Amino acid sequence: MLSACVGFSLANVAQAEEGPIKVGILHSLSGTMAISESTLKDTMLMLIEKQNEQGGLLGRKLEPVVVDPASNWPLFAEKARELLAQDKVDVIFGNWTSVSRKSVLPVVEELNGLLFYPVQYEGEESSENVFYTGAAPNQQAIPAVDYLMNDVGVERWVLAGTDYVYPRTTNKILAAYLKSKGVADADVMVNYTPFGHSNWQSIVSDIKSFGSAGKKTAVVSTINGDANVPFYRELANQGINAEDIPVVAFSVGEQELSGIDTAPLVGHLAAWNYFMSVDSDTNYDFIDEWIDYTGKEDAVTNDP
Numbered sequence: 001m002l003s004a005c006v007g008f009s010l011a012n013v014a015q016a017e018e019g020p021i022k023v024g025i026l027h028s029l030s031g032t033m034a035i036s037e038s039t040l041k042d043t044m045l046m047l048i049e050k051q052n053e054q055g056g057l058l059g060r061k062l063e064p065v066v067v068d069p070a071s072n073w074p075l076f077a078e079k080a081r082e083l084l085a086q087d088k089v090d091v092i093f094g095n096w097t098s099v100s101r102k103s104v105l106p107v108v109e110e111l112n113g114l115l116f117y118p119v120q121y122e123g124e125e126s127s128e129n130v131f132y133t134g135a136a137p138n139q140q141a142i143p144a145v146d147y148l149m150n151d152v153g154v155e156r157w158v159l160a161g162t163d164y165v166y167p168r169t170t171n172k173i174l175a176a177y178l179k180s181k182g183v184a185d186a187d188v189m190v191n192y193t194p195f196g197h198s199n200w201q202s203i204v205s206d207i208k209s210f211g212s213a214g215k216k217t218a219v220v221s222t223i224n225g226d227a228n229v230p231f232y233r234e235l236a237n238q239g240i241n242a243e244d245i246p247v248v249a250f251s252v253g254e255q256e257l258s259g260i261d262t263a264p265l266v267g268h269l270a271a272w273n274y275f276m277s278v279d280s281d282t283n284y285d286f287i288d289e290w291i292d293y294t295g296k297e298d299a300v301t302n303d304p
Helices: 002-016 034-053 073-086 098-110 141-152 165-180 201-210 225-237 281-294
Strands: 021-026 062-067 091-094 115-117 130-132 156-162 188-193 217-222 247-249
Touching (some): 034 062, 034 281, 073 091, 073 098, 091 098, 098 115, 098 165, 141 165, 141 217, 141 247, 156 165, 165 217, 188 201, 201 217
Parallel strands (some): 021 091, 091 115, 115 130, 217 247
16 A cells, blocks of 8 residues: 555656656754664665666656754754755655654645655654654554563563653553553653753662662663663663663664663663564565665664
8 A cells, every 4th residue: 555655646746747756865964863863864875776776766766865954853844845845855754753753744744745754653643744654652662561561570660761752652651551550650750851861870870769669670761862872871880780670662773772882781672663683584685785785794774
């Protein structure tokens, strides 16, 4: 259905115009989200190059138009308008955070653009101009909590997130879900930090204290971007291991953990719909293409 819809939309474009099909790439190449989003920009360039080698699409070449909204949410809207109104792109692939998507949404709807949003999101939004390709909470967050509750025996919960739409809405859903399962309010700790937060000492100390009440405790993390690096580093510094207080993260893959010693973090968890370790020929073929394209043997992928 997805390919049919896209094919129909682009077929109309092909009939209306000659020349390349322009693909807008709207991902942060600087700022706090660059650690995650720059990989998506490179992935799109690889896929466009591969498609062009196969003759393009509908007899036309694909032409990438790359902009950098620099982890600045209002700038996402400006860059989206620039892509649609000035560069005349036919489709946009972009955004990571829900707050950036919320910024772009009215522009895409006003100008009748088409946005492919690649990241898990909080739900509670639907637009004819957006393909939401990531998991909603019932497909990612709730199964992760069920696993911790039923298989690990977790009774106390730390809901730790970056302070924006996706973590707050997801944690609201999770708090209600935990309550429906009989978890007392006193057994739920909620904490939010700004984008790019780096001083985790006191927060991790609070988590450690919260987990010392004699009940199995876990952290459900909706922390995004480069704030994950000092967060995990501080966990290790304070001797919190997965046997004591496991962390399950919804926005952490190989890229977000690059540059830190992961040995002390063995056993912590992540819940996502894709990891590089997925054992399938299709995945291995994709990884080989990705490594060839980047020229880096240690190049990593992620779910979005």
